[in-house]
Amino acid sequence: xxxxxxxxxxxxxxxxxxxxxxxxxxxxxxxxxxxxxxxxxxxxxxxxxxxxxxxxxxxxxxxxxxxxxxxxxxxxxxxxxxxxxxxxxxxxxxxxxxxxxxxxxxxxxxxxxxxxxxxxxxxxxxxxxxxxxxxxxxxxxxxxxxxxxxxxxxxxxxxxxxxxxxxxxxxxxxxxxxxxxxxxxxxxxxxxxxxxxxxxxxxxxxxxxxxxxxxxxxxxxxxxxxxxxxxxxxxxxxxxxxxxxxxxxxxxxxxxxxxxxxxxxxxxxxxxxxxxxxxxxxxxxxxxxxxxxxxxxxxxxxxxxxxxxxxxxxxxxxxxxxxxxxxxxxxxxx
Amino acid sequence: xxxxxxxxxxxxxxxxxxxxxxxxxxxxxxxxxxxxxxxxxxxxxxxxxxxxxxxxxxxxxxxxxxxxxxxxxxxxxxxxxxxxxxxxxxxxxxxxxxxxxxxxxxxxxxxxxxxxxxxxxxxxxxxxxxxxxxxxxxxxxxxxxxxxxxxxxxxxxxxxxxxxxxxxxxxxxxxxxxxxxxxxxxxxxxxxxxxxxxxxxxxxxxxxxxxxxxxxxxxxxxxxxxxxxxxxxxxxxxxxxxxxxxxxxxxxxxxxxxxxxxxxxxxxxxxxxxxxxxxxxxxxxxxxxxxxxxxxxxxxxxxxxxxxxxxxxxxxxxxxxxxxxxxxxxxxxx
DNA sequence: AGTAAAATGATTGACGTACCTCAATTCAAT
DNA sequence: ATTGAATTGAGGTACGTCAATCATTTTACT
Numbered sequence: 001x002x003x004x005x006x007x008x009x010x011x012x013x014x015x016x017x018x019x020x021x022x023x024x025x026x027x028x029x030x031x032x033x034x035x036x037x038x039x040x041x042x043x044x045x046x047x048x049x050x051x052x053x054x055x056x057x058x059x060x061x062x063x064x065x066x067x068x069x070x071x072x073x074x075x076x077x078x079x080x081x082x083x084x085x086x087x088x089x090x091x092x093x094x095x096x097x098x099x100x101x102x103x104x105x106x107x108x109x110x111x112x113x114x115x116x117x118x119x120x121x122x123x124x125x126x127x128x129x130x131x132x133x134x135x136x137x138x139x140x141x142x143x144x145x146x147x148x149x150x151x152x153x154x155x156x157x158x159x160x161x162x163x164x165x166x167x168x169x170x171x172x173x174x175x176x177x178x179x180x181x182x183x184x185x186x187x188x189x190x191x192x193x194x195x196x197x198x199x200x201x202x203x204x205x206x207x208x209x210x211x212x213x214x215x216x217x218x219x220x221x222x223x224x225x226x227x228x229x230x231x232x233x234x235x236x237x238x239x240x241x242x243x244x245x246x247x248x249x250x251x252x253x254x255x256x257x258x259x260x261x262x263x264x265x266x267x268x269x270x271x272x273x274x275x276x277x278x279x280x281x282x283x284x285x286x287x288x289x290x291x292x293x294x295x296x297x298x299x300x301x302x303x304x305x306x307x308x309x310x311x312x313x314x315x316x317x318x319x320x321x322x323x324x325x326x327x328x329x330x331x332x333x334x
Numbered sequence: 335x336x337x338x339x340x341x342x343x344x345x346x347x348x349x350x351x352x353x354x355x356x357x358x359x360x361x362x363x364x365x366x367x368x369x370x371x372x373x374x375x376x377x378x379x380x381x382x383x384x385x386x387x388x389x390x391x392x393x394x395x396x397x398x399x400x401x402x403x404x405x406x407x408x409x410x411x412x413x414x415x416x417x418x419x420x421x422x423x424x425x426x427x428x429x430x431x432x433x434x435x436x437x438x439x440x441x442x443x444x445x446x447x448x449x450x451x452x453x454x455x456x457x458x459x460x461x462x463x464x465x466x467x468x469x470x471x472x473x474x475x476x477x478x479x480x481x482x483x484x485x486x487x488x489x490x491x492x493x494x495x496x497x498x499x500x501x502x503x504x505x506x507x508x509x510x511x512x513x514x515x516x517x518x519x520x521x522x523x524x525x526x527x528x529x530x531x532x533x534x535x536x537x538x539x540x541x542x543x544x545x546x547x548x549x550x551x552x553x554x555x556x557x558x559x560x561x562x563x564x565x566x567x568x569x570x571x572x573x574x575x576x577x578x579x580x581x582x583x584x585x586x587x588x589x590x591x592x593x594x595x596x597x598x599x600x601x602x603x604x605x606x607x608x609x610x611x612x613x614x615x616x617x618x619x620x621x622x623x624x625x626x627x628x629x630x631x632x633x634x635x636x637x638x639x640x641x642x643x644x645x646x647x648x649x650x651x652x653x654x655x656x657x658x659x660x661x662x663x664x665x666x667x668x
Numbered sequence: 669a670g671t672a673a674a675a676t677g678a679t680t681g682a683c684g685t686a687c688c689t690c691a692a693t694t695c696a697a698t
Numbered sequence: 699a700t701t702g703a704a705t706t707g708a709g710g711t712a713c714g715t716c717a718a719t720c721a722t723t724t725t726a727c728t
Contacts, residue, residue, distance in 0.1 A: 002393050016677040051426045052386035053714035056683050092385045171666035182516045328662040332505035350707045387684035390713050
């Protein structure tokens with residue numbers, strides 16, 4: 001009924017159980033001849049290790065941490081929720097998830113959070129600061145597997161990145177912006193922070209496609225909304241006051257302010273924002289927002305866990321596991 | 335290290351292990367008082383069953399079948415590939431997947447495939463024919479859990495549907511079509527078969543949004559391409575010959591023919607198709623196709639497996655598990 | 669040939685749950 | 699009080715793998 005076991009492998013390989021074990025868990029001390037025999041037997045019998053038995057036996061408990069910014073609105077709230085949701089599911093697979101909240105731009109706090117971490121692997125969403133990268137190196141050196149989440153730290157020792165291709169996201173935003181807008185006009189781009197990598201990459205992608213394909217549209221200099229509704233609202237209002245905008249690309253958080261400002265504006269610009277939150281969802285419904293580009297937080301969490309598990313298991317991680325698909329939402333498919 | 339076990343529950347509940355077992359696996363024959371004690375102890379200790387140990391113990395092997403149309407191009411090929419990919423991962427979780435290929439419109443063959451099925455659950459993608467539905471009932475009656483995949487059989491006894499909301503897909507297609515097209519003109523809709531539910535639902539959604547929001551555009555009567563490149567090509571060519579099309583919504587397969595026809599046409603229509611295949615991907619790249627609406631086959635397989643497992647475990651299936659997100663691909667985000 | 673090192677075999681005890689049997693106890697109804 | 703049924707306890711075995719120990723055989727090198 002159940003498939004072949006190590007015993008079957010041992011029998012067909014004509015070696016002892018101990019040798020099979022040594023090969024399977026490469027403990028060394030096996031002649032190449034015996035190793036070949038075992039491998040042949042594995043292939044012949046079609047043996048696949050029973051993960052349940054394996055985990056049970058070694059009483060493995062995966063301890064994973066998520067060091068992520070806290071907050072009760074916007075994207076980070078979604079991420080938190082996704083984490084909580086997955087947590088329950090994962091407990092019975094012996095995967096314990098610890099969520100360590102930090103503050104969005106508080107580098108010192110992030111470093112502190114990473115400092116006394118006791119786990120097998122960690123997924124971090126933090127600032128691209130040297131101190132953080134240093135801490136990543138330290139973690140890796142102490143045997144902790146590190147994955148970046150949503151915001152990559154490509155210069156660091158992290159072993160994988162889970163999140164969007166932000167350049168592609170920006171390009172996509174530009175494409176739809178361009179196609180929705182027939183005529184010429186001015187477009188406002190609002191980033192959360194001009195010094196954060198993910199926002200910059202989105203900007204870059206957006207700009208590039210605009211230049212390549214939609215030169216009749218004019219890009220205003222990018223502004224910084226600090227991911228806060230207030231300042232976003234003010235920026236949009238101010239820009240609209242000078243002359244009507246035909247398009248707005250909001251790269252970071254603070255969509256509540258954006259919606260307020262757009263609703264007050266004289267002409268309705270084509271508005272593209274990031275992250276499907278209650279606010280942006282409502283914006284889609286009432287027509288204030290035209291498109292929402294979203295990275296699925298659940299998918300991100302699942303992918304992160306999968307990668308962390310593969311890493312701690314010593315398996316090699318399939319490429320693309322960390323690539324989170326860009327979801328595009330319009331009023332018709334929310 | 336590892337969490338509380340049944341022993342801990344028994345101890346804190348002040349009952350024997352046997353009673354805990356009886357409650358946990360509701361075998362009956364337990365006084366309500368004892369049951370309450372056990373449940374309280376579970377809550378108090380925070381006991382969660384160790385799935386690995388449980389599965390190991392009962393040497394459970396999930397046997398799932400996928401009865402799906404075969405083919406080496408287009409969507410079905412993607413589905414096959416996704417199945418093969420997932421299969422390897424699932425084996426070591428004791429989930430054995432059998433793929434039973436059928437032919438797309440061959441009802442008799444589909445029924446035959448469903449007839450002598452020996453498994454715990456089955457995911458089927460088949461025609462919405464009474465014979466098939468009857469077979470579903472028979473399967474259910476014999477204890478097999480049934481899930482429909484991609485093409486729903488809502489009238490049948492199936493317990494869940496994994497796939498797109500096809501009406502929403504059609505609506506989304508219409509929205510982008512309408513927004514991409516400023517001027518008026520004629521739009522061609524090509525379904526695979528006008529009698530298949532999923533295609534019909536997409537048509538319906540498309541038509542409705544066109545009528546609601548884009549009345550300046552004219553819809554030609556929907557035509558039937560039989561999911562074949564040849565006939566799709568012919569239909570598009572013929573329609574274009576009469577007068578230039580401004581838009582094409584291709585609902586089914588046969589995109590190779592579509593691409594050929596569009597490339598020969600005088601004016602380039604806005605072209606929206608379904609399913610991200612090598613053909614449609616290439617079409618996006620070279621600009622023949624403007625948008626691809628895709629249902630992620632891997633996600634569908636994963637969701638189907640998850641639901642089948644939950645069903646055979648007797649757990650209730652979270653709503654929305656079967657909802658596959660509509661992926662929207664443009665040339666910038668493939 | 670002799671010796672050390674390397675390789676292999678044989679065996680055992682967890683891990684946590686499921687499932688079974690058999691005996692012991694409690695309970696309800698006469 | 700007696701009987702029969704319902705409930706509870708005690709204990710054991712199995713699942714497949716991991717990880718360890720110790721004895722034994724083979725190999726390599728002088």
